[in-house]
Every structure is written in structure tokens, then in C-alpha cells.
Amino acid sequence: MNEVAGAIADPVRREILLLLRDGRLSAGSIAGRFAISRPAVSRHLRVLRTAGLVHSEVVGRQRLYELRTEPLGDLARWLRGFDRDSAWSARMAALDTEVRRARRDRQARRTEDTA
Amino acid sequence: MNEVAGAIADPVRREILLLLRDGRLSAGSIAGRFAISRPAVSRHLRVLRTAGLVHSEVVGRQRLYELRTEPLGDLARWLRGFDRDSAWSARMAALDTEVRRARRDRQARRTEDTA
DNA sequence: GGGAAGTGTAACTGGTGAGTTACGCGTTTG
DNA sequence: CAAACGCGTAACTCACCAGTTACACTTCCC
Known part of the structure; x- marks a missing residue:
């Protein structure tokens, strides 16, 4: 829960999740959408991976990322306690x-x- | 959104929100529920205040805190985009x-x- | 009125996070 | 096969965060 909330507390990482909602994307493709450096985006992707919010798979020299929504569901459930x-x-x-x-x-x- | 997600990314602050769900509490009363120092809890309360998740009111020498759920609703709404x-x-x-x-x-x- | 209670903030410390450049490894392409 | 591509990570830097002790202000109570 800490990791998930912490992960989405950053606007870049939220944007990455929104991008992945429409389907898997390569690391490079994701990085291309942001003004910050590639390693910076890579670092953000690592945070998302660690939090279980994305899953990555190596396809040739590309690394494809896809969304994992289960942890978000856990957070949403916790939030429902305030509803x-x-x-x-x-x-x-x-x-x-x-x-x-x-x-x-x-x-x-x-x-x-x-x- | 950053602030709200960031706020609940900390377990102490999440616990504070759960405490306040049952009704308003004084700062001292809240602080008494945690092993960390009073100023540390005060600092957490400040984060929650800044994020709009709590509202405080001075009553005599006490400061009473109460829950504000609107920002959590905003976060829940955002999460629903992944549903x-x-x-x-x-x-x-x-x-x-x-x-x-x-x-x-x-x-x-x-x-x-x-x- | 003086001391106690209640509480926020300053200053300090050590740890963490997010940006950068540089490097290196594996895969693909010409 | 060599060069280019794709991408993760190390090392560095600076800013931020969360804990602590010390301090100070306001209100309450005897």
C-alpha cells in the first residue's frame, strides 16, 4: 500500500500508467513521451515494477511494459472505507x-x- | 493528487485517517496512539492539513482534528479510470x-x- | 498569578528520491 | 562482423522527508 500510493504520488508515474491503460508499450516508446532523460524514465518504470503496477517482458532488444491493476484495486478498496x-x-x-x-x-x- | 497520494503513502498518516473516521480527535489524543514523538505526529498532521485531508480547529488549548474525505474521493475517481x-x-x-x-x-x- | 497542559515550529541529522551523465550488455541490422 | 539500437544501472548531486530535542506561545487550573 505504501509503495502503490507512493508510486502514484508522482505525476510522471501516473502518466505512465495512463499510457499503459491503452495497451503495452516499449520502454523507449514511453520515454519518448517525456521531456526528462531516458534513465529518469527508466527509474520511474523501476518504481512501478517494484510496486507491482507494471509487468515487463524482454522482446528482442525491446522491453515491453504492461499495466497491472490489482494493486490499484487494493488501494481503491482501502479508499472505499471512507465512502x-x-x-x-x-x-x-x-x-x-x-x-x-x-x-x-x-x-x-x-x-x-x-x- | 500528488499531495493526497503522497500523504497516504505513509502508514502513520493512513492510521491517523482511520482514527479520524470515527470522529474528531485532539492532536494530543492522536499523538498518544503512536510510539513516535509528539512533534513527529504534529508534522504528519501538518502534511494531512496541507493535503486537505484533515481540518483543524482550536478549542481552548486543544486543537481538534477532523477528517475531510473529498480529496480521497478525487483519488478514488482517478483510480476508477483503471476499472x-x-x-x-x-x-x-x-x-x-x-x-x-x-x-x-x-x-x-x-x-x-x-x- | 504562577505553574501545568497542549501543541506547533525551528534546527539538526540521516536517509531517500529524482534528476543527470557515463557505462555496459544484449539484440538487431546492414 | 561491426556498428547501431534499446535499455538498465552506477555514480553523482541536490532537494526533500521523517525522526529527534529544544523552544515558545496560548489556554487552563489551582
Whole structure:
């Protein structure tokens, strides 16, 4: 959790994750998107690797990186512990209520039709 | 976003947030829960203040701290950008579909009744 | 009113992080 | 086969962070 939060606390690393969301990319391709030096990006990628947020694979002389979202899910779960009064939770509750009512309506209609 | 993620990247600060989830606490009360020095905790509280994750209010000689969850919500929202294939998003989509169907059914029934 | 309680900050210290240039290893290409 | 490509890491530098002790200010209580 420390490592994951720490990893995304840096804007470059967040941007890298967003880039990888659309599919795997080579280290060079990623580095090319930033104004900082290649080794600097390499260092960031290493942080992400260590945190389990990306997985890399050597393909010839290229190293391809792909996203791993599980650790982000863990962080999101932790954050949900603070959602007690949030609008999001309220929306979820409202949707649940509607679904339950719809099911009851549909059940009642089915009973009338068979009677 | 940097500040928030950076703030929760520390276990002490995460623990402080969890403590405050149950209600406001004085600085001293918070500090008493950790083995580190009082000024160290004070420093952590300052980071949380700066990140907008807590709000403090002087009451006499005490300083009471309370949780602010909005920034955590922002982070959670950002994390949701990585939820494309998750079971959670799929459940949300299913609920939305049901709600839309229920609304259509109800609309259709209302049209029959007035006709 | 004086001393205690409560708490933030300064100054210090040692460790960590993020940028850079230089280097080196493995793969690909002409 | 030699040169180019791709990329990780070492070494360096400077800035930042988190712990500590010391200090100082405000409020409370006897």
C-alpha cells in the first residue's frame, strides 16, 4: 500500500500508467513521451515494477511494459472505507432500491398473468 | 493528487485517517496512539492539513482534528479510470441496465393507463 | 498569578528520491 | 562482423522527508 500510493504520488508515474491503460508499450516508446532523460524514465518504470503496477517482458532488444491493476484495486478498496457518506455510495443505494422495486413489480405482474 | 497520494503513502498518516473516521480527535489524543514523538505526529498532521485531508480547529488549548474525505474521493475517481474490466464496473453496468428497463416499463404502463 | 497542559515550529541529522551523465550488455541490422 | 539500437544501472548531486530535542506561545487550573 505504501509503495502503490507512493508510486502514484508522482505525476510522471501516473502518466505512465495512463499510457499503459491503452495497451503495452516499449520502454523507449514511453520515454519518448517525456521531456526528462531516458534513465529518469527508466527509474520511474523501476518504481512501478517494484510496486507491482507494471509487468515487463524482454522482446528482442525491446522491453515491453504492461499495466497491472490489482494493486490499484487494493488501494481503491482501502479508499472505499471512507465512502460512508459519499454521493457515490448514496447513488449505489438508490440504484439498489430501484432494482429491488423493479423485481418486485415484475414478480407481481407475473402472478397476475398466471392467475 | 500528488499531495493526497503522497500523504497516504505513509502508514502513520493512513492510521491517523482511520482514527479520524470515527470522529474528531485532539492532536494530543492522536499523538498518544503512536510510539513516535509528539512533534513527529504534529508534522504528519501538518502534511494531512496541507493535503486537505484533515481540518483543524482550536478549542481552548486543544486543537481538534477532523477528517475531510473529498480529496480521497478525487483519488478514488482517478483510480476508477483503471476499472474497465473489473467486476465492480460490470456490476454497475448491470444495475444501470436494470434501472433503465424499469423506467421504460413504468413509462409504458403509464401510457396504457392514460389511453 | 504562577505553574501545568497542549501543541506547533525551528534546527539538526540521516536517509531517500529524482534528476543527470557515463557505462555496459544484449539484440538487431546492414 | 561491426556498428547501431534499446535499455538498465552506477555514480553523482541536490532537494526533500521523517525522526529527534529544544523552544515558545496560548489556554487552563489551582
